[in-house]
Amino acid sequence: MDKLTKLSQHFQANGLVPMQRKAGGRKNNTKAFTFEDTGHTVRFIKNFAHDHGLCLPGRVPGFKRDDITILPSAYTKHRVYRLYEDYARATGRRVICKSSFKQLWLELCPFVVVAKPMTDLCWKCQSNNNKIFRSANMTNAEKNALLQEQQRHLSQVDEERALYKRMRDQAQVVAGENNLSQLETTPPNSRPVHMHYSFDFAQQVHYPNMAAQPGPLYFLTPRKCGVFGAHCEGVKQQINYLIDEGISAGKGSNAVISYLHHFFATFGLGETSADLHCDNCAGQNKNRWVLFYFAWRIQQGLHSEVTLNFMPPGHTKFAPDQYFGMFKKTYRREHVSCLEDIAKAVTMSTAEAKSNRAQLVGLEDGTVLVPTYDWQAFLAPAYKTLQGIKPIGHFRFTSQDPGACFYRTTLADQEKKFQMAVQHEVERLPPMPQQILPPGLPRARQVYLHDHIREFVAAHKRDLVCPKPL
Template identity: 30%
Template sequence: MHLNNFEFVENLDNYIEDKFYDNLKLKVKELFEKKKCSCNSNCFEKIGYEQFLKRRVEFESLDKVMRDMVVKGQLMAFQQEENTKKTTAINRKFSRFKYCFNNDLPICRSTYQALIGVGHSYLDNVIKHLRENGLEERIHGNTGNVPKNMNRVDVNYDVANGIFNFLKNYSDIHGLPSPGRNFNKISMPVVFLPTSYSYMSVYRDYVQAYKDEYGRETRAVAESTFRKIWKLLIPSLQFMSPKSDLCEKCETMKLEIQHTTQHEKKLSVTENYLAHLNRAKEERDYYNANITRAVEDGKCNPNRTESQVFFKTFEGSAHITYDWAQNVQVPYSPQQIGSLFFRSPRKVHLFGVCNTGNFPHTEQTNYVIDEGEMPDDGKLGKGVNCTLSLVWHAIQKYNRGEKKLVITCDNCVGQNKNNYSLFFYSWLIDRGLYEEIELNFMIPGHTKFICDSCFGLIKILYRKSRVNTVDDVTSIINRSTIVRLNTSQRYLNGEGFQYYNFKDFFQSFKKLPNVQKYHHFYFNSQHPGVVFYKDRLEDNYKEATIHNCTYATNILPSTISPRPLSLKRQEELYKEISSYVDLPFRDITCPKPNENETS
């Protein structure tokens, strides 16, 4: 039994033979795609894929002795002439061969070798043996000698089939189906073994089971042979790699699948698990489709972000994603002093807004915010006002007159998935920026998207760089990609962007109950003040009114000033962190505290 398209399917009796044939077809297909022909005459194309595959299968079915005899017979037919060339002491015969397919289609030697499935050395050895011994059988030099390893196990079909059946049953007991994103060349879904397992641990279990079946004195195949057969016959059985930020629901069901002994309950939990994965895959496909649509629309959009663009002048859609990254620290060095790990360096916040449809290049604006530049709105964290202010700045920057905006983000309640976000996008409709806005939240635990990729590129360069100031972080962001996928944006005392008090501005709006339960929201200019919402993609939209009173849509919310560092924090940086900063930059990153600052 194995997983196929997220369903359990029984293995046929000829499963191994079918896999061998599938692998052979893949090899032949790769040969035709590479077209490595030594004579540059496209010998592969002359033969044709079907005839080539048929002949290759015929040769693969021959045993060693029969294959040698067939190749020798063909070489005798291919032989053209024998020239004698005088050397210093002996005469050597040089044979020339005219390789053919079906005796009438000339082909080069490399194509012939691929046709019969042999290498250059094998063919040279057969030619040499034919010249010296004629049609006599080739006998290995060790034939008749006593083997050094008297306990060596011969690998035949029964041994390979036994290993395959063991691994198949082993995967049914211990394996966990993959989320469907990992497929091998034969398009079989990957089944993962837990991270605590290894090739050696599975091999030890195989040896134990083998001895229990055939007796304690019976010798099993070596671990290297076991691993080779595993990779050849069942490459879809793999090991999980250590990961973080996993889906809690997935992990809970995986543990239940792994430790449940009742067959019916195991199947029931597995069905629920696969249903959850299918939903996550549907959401992922929808996210990718939105990106593709935005890119295609971007190719047709004549407007450019560098010029003044009027809103709603292009019949197309834009797609943005946004997220907060983990803070980076200043100072930082790849050769970090150990004692700094017990201190609290200066924190720099990163918020990324990615415009995936910015043809011809996707671009992510990374807002670099020092801990002394966060908005003074009663919270020190990354709250609603800070997040929406940055999104508002990015939307104005990226707008190219599209009539529809699609947004994808994660499920963080404090920053993204809350009523104030719904009020904000309804406000954009009321201001006349878009005719339609679609807000999508990915399934919890399955929220990795393009923003995380951009943050990862920044972190790669950050870990290799010496960082003394916030400006160094900005430089790292701008240098993290060659094609300017990542760009930076500083606050610059309000010249870069402003913070707005959206929470107070939306006080008259009506909250949607249980907003965390839903994943898709929709707004349009035909229904101002109305939000359409649903949980799943296939569900029908419900609607709710979030404001029905008139208000001045052309007025921006009041601005919020940054909260400066407290005197206590300034003293901490000056006394404990400044010594880790290079001397020329200490007054920038860890200046002497301002005595007029209140704590």
């Protein structure tokens, strides 16, 4: 007799009452975990992911979702479960078994994933791990030294990541308290608030671009467009500067400073104090010219205080990468023929239109919209170089001591002072540096675009993107 027949006979004889279990058979003495047990477990997983998760791009290779939180590869599910066990016992809560823990994680927290080992980009981490893996024939003292070295490195990385998250969270609280919801033109140093920004270059994109790419285009080099992003953590908005190859003056410090200067003047919230995060690229961000610029900015009264923080090499994933990832995901699915189409892809990449915004640096015909200035020649006579900045991770500039640079290598170090400005030379500086004229496209590049790329551009955009060579 099948189960449905039994249920039907029981209902006809007894009505809507539960069936009584007959004696015999196997008994399950394990007490099922309650809704509260499930809630405590899920909250632990979410809080752990919030504290230890990496801020990665919107699209991560190997993962289909773009709203995921990735844990470092060292935090496997087994290791997280052991930490959960210790937490539950310390707080007097019930400990569920490992299989149930993993099942709840899979069903209720699918957005929390563990990074694959290949996604670890830090060479120091890789070197230390390789040494540890090959430590079978080492003495206990040598093994202990390797483990301590890796632990020191990871502890420093955790401190730097915690600083970034703390500054980000504080900026969001400040934005909420002051009803700041979007980037807009605000006079500099006019709003007594503390705000956090981050900036970075993305890998360049090409146009024209087709979702269904024809075979010949794969072997050609279409017109290039660089992308520089400046992100405001408080209002969760990013300005993406789109740099056509005919307008580009390179990715050096002159370009970075010019885009930052335009960003603060055009989109800044007018804060008196600004915290900034960026990576350790010496040619773009970590150089004397960027330090000179922020010292000059303080002396000009454009900010009252600025901190410039560099993330540890190999651990530099932060908010701009997330928005770059969302833009690239949309860009790959669109038919792009010109800069205007790329700007539309930037705007369409987020649910809220103003979260990811585009700013053209120039047009295809050479018209300049965001000028690039020669900041190196402008600032060099008035400021002195701080030697050995490569290992230094934190710089601070304040109007209470204009012209001085306060710095420290790690957060635990004592802050030191360096008098960077030569005051009588600063007073002689003109208001702004000279503009660098765009180089334009070389004739050979114009011929290449006209002869090989023009046919792939939309008909009404061909004369704009791939005109007849001059």
